Each structure stands twice: as structure tokens, then as C-alpha cells.
Amino acid sequence: xxxxxxxxGLSLHAYHGVMQHEAKVGQTFKLDLxxxxxxxxxxxxxxxxxxxxxxxxxxxxSEAFCARRYRLVEAAAGAVxxxxxxxxxxxxxxxxxVHKPHAPIAATFDDVGVTIARTRHGRSRG
Numbered sequence: 001x002x003x004x005x006x007x008x009g010l011s012l013h014a015y016h017g018v019m020q021h022e023a024k025v026g027q028t029f030k031l032d033l034x035x036x037x038x039x040x041x042x043x044x045x046x047x048x049x050x051x052x053x054x055x056x057x058x059x060x061x062s063e064a065f066c067a068r069r070y071r072l073v074e075a076a077a078g079a080v081x082x083x084x085x086x087x088x089x090x091x092x093x094x095x096x097x098v099h100k101p102h103a104p105i106a107a108t109f110d111d112v113g114v115t116i117a118r119t120r121h122g123r124s125r126g
Contacts, residue, residue: 027102
């Protein structure tokens with residue numbers, strides 16, 4: 001079993017999407033992050049240096065997600081995963097879910113989005 005650090009429901013306003021009005025108006029996205037990390041040392045020592053800071057995880061994810069406009073949320077999610085893997089050597093793997101609850105779809109729905117998973121070695125998995 002892997003230990004995880006998670007952030008759920010991070011709300012970020014960004015301008016991602018294929019449609020032109022998405023680039024102008026933007027919309028609120030919700031991100032869920034699950035970071036696979038060995039927390040054994042942190043649980044023994046009670047020291048932040050043996051884990052990751054929630055604050056810095058949120059800052060890194062927010063900057064990566066909002067730094068530029070992506071047409072696809074898949075690309076935006078990939079940017080977040082890459083940024084977190086680059087910043088924190090102790091992250092073994094990561095799952096990033098991007099919820100796009102206001103997607104321009106002619107249907108009634110609760111949520112749409114993507115989930116991507118990356119590992120430190122290979123940076124891709126199913």
C-alpha cells in the first residue's frame with residue numbers, strides 16, 4: 001500500500017478550452033491531487049522536511065495550471081503533474097483530476113473532466 005498526500009476540490013479560474021468564449025471569459029475548474037509518497041519517516045519524526053507542504057503543493061499546482069491557456073484539460077493536467085514531479089523528488093507518482101463542471105456541452109450533467117496518472121519513472125501509466 002502506498003501512502004498519499006491529497007488535495008481535493010482546489011478551485012482555480014482559468015481560460016482552458018477549445019471554444020473561443022472559453023479563452024475570453026474563462027471558468028472555474030476543480031482539481032483533485034493525489035501524491036504517492038512514502039510517509040514513514042514523516043510519521044516517525046513529525047518533521048515537514050520528510051513530506052511535502054500542502055501550501056507549496058497548492059502553489060505549484062496553481063501556477064502550472066494557470067500559467068498559460070491550454071485547449072485541452074488533458075494538457076493542463078499534465079502540466080500540473082509534471083510541475084509537481086519536478087519540484088518534489090519524494091513524489092513517486094501522482095494522479096491529477098481536472099473537473100470542468102461548466103463545459104460547453106448541450107446536455108445536463110454534474111461534472112466532466114479527466115484524470116491522468118504519472119510516475120516518476122516513465123511519467124505515464126494507466
